[in-house]
Structure formats: C-alpha cells, structure tokens
Amino acid sequence: MVRQFSPNSRIFVRVETEVAQQSKHEIVINKIEKSILSRNLKPGDRLPSERELQEKYNIGRGSIREALIALQQKGLIEIRKGAKGGAFVKEIDADQVSEHLALLFRHGRISMKHLAEFREVVEVVTAAYAVERASAEDVRGMRALLEEGKEWMESGENSVSEFYQWELGMHKELARISRNPIFQWISGTLYRSMEPISFHINKFRAEHFEVLADWEDTIRGLEKGEVMKVTSIMRAHVVKYRRIMEEEVDNIPMD
DSSP, X not given: OOOOOOHHHHHHHHHHHHHHHHHHHHHHHHHHHHHHHTTSSOTTOBOOOHHXXXXXXXXXXXXXXXXXXXXXXXXXXXXXXXXXXXEEEOOOOSHXXXXXXXXXXXXXXXXXXXXXXXXXXXXXXXXXXXXXXXXXXXXXXXXXXXXXXXXXHHHTOOOHHHHHHHHHHHHXXXXXXXXXXXXXXXXXXXXXXXXXXXXXXXXXXXXXXXXXXXXXXXXXXXXXXXXXXXXXXXXXXXXXXHHHHHHHGGGSOXX
C-alpha cells in the first residue's frame, strides 16, 4: 500500500524536525551553562572547538554557533577572533545587570523611589546578618576602612568620586561579612547603578562627617553584636540618603 502525504503532513514533519533541532540547540546551551556555573569550566578556560562540539553533541555547525552566541549574550563566555581565538569562559559579575538597571532608570522605567525602597530593605537585612556573623577579623577590617575615610576627610582632598567609592567599599564589606554572596552582589549592583546620581548628591549636600559617624556607630554595634542597634543605624542612614535623593533628583542631569 502506498502511503499518501498531504501538504499539511509535510508541514508537520518540517515543524517537528525544527523542534528537534531547537531542543538539541538548547541542550548544548544548558550543558555548557551548567558546567560554567558549577565551576567545572572556570573563568579563562577555553571551550572545545566548534568541530569538537559538533561531534560531542551530534549537532550541526550552525546550531553550535547559535548556542555560543546565546551563551555570549548571557555574559557567560567571550568569543575571540584570530589565530588564538575561540570561546572563553568569562568571570560572572554584576556589571551587565548594573548597566541595564542604570539604563532603565535613565529612561524612567525605574524611579528613584523604587531604588531607594528596595535598598532600604536589602541594606537592613544585610546588616542584621553581618552582625550575627562578624568575626573579630571582620571588625578590624571595617575599622581599617573607617580610618581611611577619616584620613581622607582630614586631608581636605574632598573628591566626591573618591568619597563615593570609599562608601561603596564600606557597604560591600558589610555585605561580605553577611556571608551571603547574593547580598554582596545586590549591594554592588545597586551602588553602581546609582553612581551618577550619588556623585551629584554628594556634591550638593556635603554630609560626609555624618556618614563617617554612622559607620563608626555601625562598627561599634558589630563589635558588640548589637543587631537592633546596627539595623536601626543602617535604616536611618539609607532613609536619610533617600530623602536627599528625592529632593535633588529633579535637578540632576541624567545624560
């Protein structure tokens, strides 16, 4: 018996084939992504060549290239050209997310109020865990950073950029002490996103001595294990900056 195929049957076979190819393409992405995130592939490692990947996954060259491009767009690999080129594993960081967050802010998709409210929650929770988990060495490290801030103030070299970077370092160190990498990542992302705004705010409202006092009280609280005191200080610190930002943001050029 001769089997008949209608035009619709041929369309179905073609679609089914495309879905199968798409599945293989996604398998390659998922497997390489898993290897990177599990650190089986480390930053700087070179992925196998396209031909080797074709043989390993039994998939066409075009699909391999699509998979590599997708991984590059995710920020997981870097594709280099030339004799020593290839696909190399990148260090995973928050830079791309920070850029996107700043872009959304500039185009009005995220407001200053949104950023401030989110930061208010994150910073307070981060501080609470930091108090519970801080070691004597952690406290000494925070004190050393605080002394750098004091020396900067006494020197009279009031660079807004340098002060902002110093404060960013204090918040990042507090997040590190929390022993939660997600808090550390979020803290760095938020501060990098607000960097252009904060430069202007610090320029208009020089309250650096108050900031130093806040951090000095925070470190004392860390040393004594005073969770309520430290979270209260941090919340007041963040709320104060939120009010300053809301007052000044309309006067800040965003371009």
